[in-house]
Amino acid sequence: MDIFIFDSLSRKKREFIPIDANKVRIYACGPTVYDYAHIGNARMAVVTDLLVRVLKKKYKNVLFVSNITDIDDKIINESEKLKIPFKELTNKFSKIYNNEMLSLNVGPPDIQPKATDHIDDMILMIEKLIKNECAYVMNNHVMFKVESYKHYGKLSRRTLQEQLEGSRIEIADFKQNARDFILWKPSKDEQPGWNSPWGRGRPGWHIECSTMSKICLDTPFDIHCGGVDLTFPHHENEIAQSCSAFKPNSEPENFSKYWFHNGFVTLNGEKMSKSLGNIQLVNDLLKKYNGETIRLSLLSAHYRQPLNWNKDILEQSKKTLLRIKKNFEKIKVKDFKIFDINKNEFYEEFQNSLFDDLNTPKALSIIGKNLNKIKEKNHEDRQKIAHATFEALTLLGLYKESKNDEDFDDTLIKKLINERNEARKLKNFEKADEIRQNLKNKNIEIEDTKDGTVWTKSK
Numbered sequence: 001m002d003i004f005i006f007d008s009l010s011r012k013k014r015e016f017i018p019i020d021a022n023k024v025r026i027y028a029c030g031p032t033v034y035d036y037a038h039i040g041n042a043r044m045a046v047v048t049d050l051l052v053r054v055l056k057k058k059y060k061n062v063l064f065v066s067n068i069t070d071i072d073d074k075i076i077n078e079s080e081k082l083k084i085p086f087k088e089l090t091n092k093f094s095k096i097y098n099n100e101m102l103s104l105n106v107g108p109p110d111i112q113p114k115a116t117d118h119i120d121d122m123i124l125m126i127e128k129l130i131k132n133e134c135a136y137v138m139n140n141h142v143m144f145k146v147e148s149y150k151h152y153g154k155l156s157r158r159t160l161q162e163q164l165e166g167s168r169i170e171i172a173d174f175k176q177n178a179r180d181f182i183l184w185k186p187s188k189d190e191q192p193g194w195n196s197p198w199g200r201g202r203p204g205w206h207i208e209c210s211t212m213s214k215i216c217l218d219t220p221f222d223i224h225c226g227g228v229d230l231t232f233p234h235h236e237n238e239i240a241q242s243c244s245a246f247k248p249n250s251e252p253e254n255f256s257k258y259w260f261h262n263g264f265v266t267l268n269g270e271k272m273s274k275s276l277g278n279i280q281l282v283n284d285l286l287k288k289y290n291g292e293t294i295r296l297s298l299l300s301a302h303y304r305q306p307l308n309w310n311k312d313i314l315e316q317s318k319k320t321l322l323r324i325k326k327n328f329e330k331i332k333v334k335d336f337k338i339f340d341i342n343k344n345e346f347y348e349e350f351q352n353s354l355f356d357d358l359n360t361p362k363a364l365s366i367i368g369k370n371l372n373k374i375k376e377k378n379h380e381d382r383q384k385i386a387h388a389t390f391e392a393l394t395l396l397g398l399y400k401e402s403k404n405d406e407d408f409d410d411t412l413i414k415k416l417i418n419e420r421n422e423a424r425k426l427k428n429f430e431k432a433d434e435i436r437q438n439l440k441n442k443n444i445e446i447e448d449t450k451d452g453t454v455w456t457k458s459k
Contacts, residue, residue, distance in 0.1 A: 003058060003355045005051075005223070006304060008231065008259035009155055009252060013357055016055075018222050019257060024055055024062045025221035027213040027256070029230055030112070032069040033093035034078040037100055039280040039298070039309055040227060040265040040272055046295055046397070047262045047303040047358070048225045049106040053395055054354050060426070065216045066109040067209060068094050070116050071202055076191055086192050087116075100282045103291040104298075105397040111216045115208040119194045122203045122211045125245050126183045134244035135183055140199050141174035142184035144206075149240040150249050152179075155259060156232035163232075181237055183207050206237035210255075214242065224256035228263055235259070262303045268310050280309060292398050293318045299360045299396065320364075321398070327371040328389055340452075341418065346370050346381075347388035354395070367392050390414055413444055417453050420446075 003016040018024045028048045031041055048066070055062050069075075070090035079086040098108065115122075126142055129135035134148040146152050146163075153163060163179055171178050182204035187193030193200040213221065219242060226235060242255040264271060267278045285294055296317040301307045341347050350370075353362040370385050377385065393399040394415060420435040439446060439455070446455045 001058075001352060001355050003054065004357050005258060005260060006357050008228075008261045011157075014258070016222075016258065018059065019220065021059060022061055024059045024223075025217045026052060026055075026062065026064045026223045026225065027209075027217055027221060028064070028066040028109075028225035029209055029227075029234065030066040030068050030109075031093075031097050032072050032074060033090045033097060034072070034075040035093060036281045036283045037097050038272065039282060039285065039294075040229075041097075042101070042104060042282050042294070043265050043298050043303075043307060044225070044227045044262055045101050045106045046104055046298045048260075049397060050299065050303075050354075050358060050360070050395075051223070051225065051260065052107070053397065054358065057351065057395070063111070063217065064109045065111045065113065065213065067212045068097075068112055068114045069205065069208060070094065070114045071192060071208075072205055090114075096283070100286065103286055104282070104295045105291055113212045113216055115203070115212065118208075118211050118215060119203065121215050122207050123184075123194075123196050125207060125211050125214070125241070126203075127197070128245040129183065129241065132244055132248050134240075134248055136176065137198055138176070139174040140186040140201070141182060142198055143175055143180045144183050144237070144241060144244075145176065146179040146181070146240065147177060148248065149244055151243070151252055152236065152240050154252055155239060156236050158232055158236075181206060181233065183241070206234055207241055209234070210238050210241040210245070213238075213256075219246065220254050220257055222256070223258045223260050225260045226262075228261040231261060263301075263306045265307045265309050267308075269308055272309075285314075289314055289318065292321060295397055296321060296364075300364070302361055303358055324367060324371065324389075324393070327374065328386070341387065341391050344384050344388050344391075346385050347391055350388065350392045351395075360396070363392070363396065387414065391418070413439065413455060417446060417455060421453060 004013050005016050006013045026048075028044065031037055045066075048064075052062055052064050068090075071086070075086055075090060079089045082089065094114075098112075102108070126135060129144065130137070130142070133145075135142055135144050137143075153159070160179075184196060184198055184201050184203055184207075186199055186201040191202070193202055213219065213224070224235070224238075239252045239255050243250040243252060246254050266272065267280060270276065270278060272279050282294070293314060294317075297309075297313045298307070300313060300317060350363055350366045353359045353366060356362075367389060370388060374382055374385060390399070399415075416435050416439060420432045423429070423431040423435065436446060443457055444455055445457075446453055
């Protein structure tokens with residue numbers, strides 16, 4: 001099956017065709033770590049995690065990079081307010097963010113670069129931009145010259161007037177044009193700073209992602225992910241910098257081939273913002289609901305649509321998960337065999353919905369429809385529905401493995417057997433043998449038959 005995703009740059013749903021099918025490369029803008037993550041941060045992380053999971057169903061090698069912004073004016077202000085070193089602040093909230101995302105069953109990125117580890121690389125990129133006459137130095141600042149990039153605004157579709165909205169009436173003394181943005185700024189003695197050809201200072205926010213994506217993935221890469229609120233100015237500025245460093249006025253596709261944006265999260269119809277005091281923190285929500293419930297809530301609406309966050313959506317997700325598990329338990333799970341999932345018609349319909357621009361509402365409805373059909377199905381179809389349901393919940397990230405031996409249940413056994421069969425198909429016999437031994441250590445004996453893999457518990 002082909003995978004289709006909506007590309008924000010072309011404004012249409014496109015078949016996903018990787019630059020190199022042997023190595024799919026994805027980048028997502030990660031958190032700025034100075035406080036607890038809010039539910040908007042979590043939506044981007046969960047949706048991108050699902051995208052990576054779906055791509056891995058078709059492509060063997062998917063490299064996912066998501067950064068940590070650990071130098072930023074907000075970070076500096078917060079560290080000064082708390083009177084602690086900025087590194088202490090960012091290390092603390094980096095760990096908290098990663099742990100919270102794990103609670104939502106968001107897999108860690110393959111590479112998670114920190115901005116402060118790539119300052120020298122940022123300086124090199126800025127020097128390229130100056131050499132290409134796309135940036136200039138003024139009053140100890142280095143600025144990107146927006147007029148030098150003719151494709152500026154192509155991603156966000158913003159007019160010149162819209163780009164100027166929010167700019168000061170009087171142009172700052174370090175700008176030639178109100179639209180120009182900072183690549184490097186001076187730091188005061190008491191602020192974090194690094195030596196550069198333009199004096200001691202620190203990078204602007206936008207250059208950080210351009211540099212880290214280039215270093216970790218090279219450009220162009222396949223997909224750039226992020227919340228729709230980052231489209232302008234952050235992603236627009238990333239394109240301008242990255243393409244101008246490559247060659248002045250090169251096309252946006254020379255940076256990323258596809259752009260993948262998730263919609264806003266609102267609270268009772270109002271956009272979340274600190275000024276309105278309606279921010280919902282993941283840390284607070286995890287005290288009331290488990291990670292699976294929060295994750296299902298975030299996936300309940302199509303990722304491109306605004307998500308109206310409220311208590312009702314969480315309670316409904318909690319009930320939905322309980323209903324799925326209750327219906328799932330009605331099947332004699334211990335009796336079902338591991339079929340070839342690619343030949344399971346109940347799973348195929350589910351997977352097709354996710355291959356079609358991550359249509360999670362449809363995918364969830366298919367799970368419910370399959371479970372509702374159990375009573376009218378024969379034994380083999382019941383087994384197939386059981387297997388399809390387990391695989392569907394796993395792909396959606398709504399099933400977590402338990403680390404406790406006593407919770408080494410039937411569902412986990414099925415998952416491990418399926419992983420072993422996939423490893424054998426890929427001729428990764430070392431992994432297959434390792435899984436078999438793991439099962440054996442748990443007193444689970446498996447046998448490969450013409451009808452599939454069957455298992456029994458030994459005494």
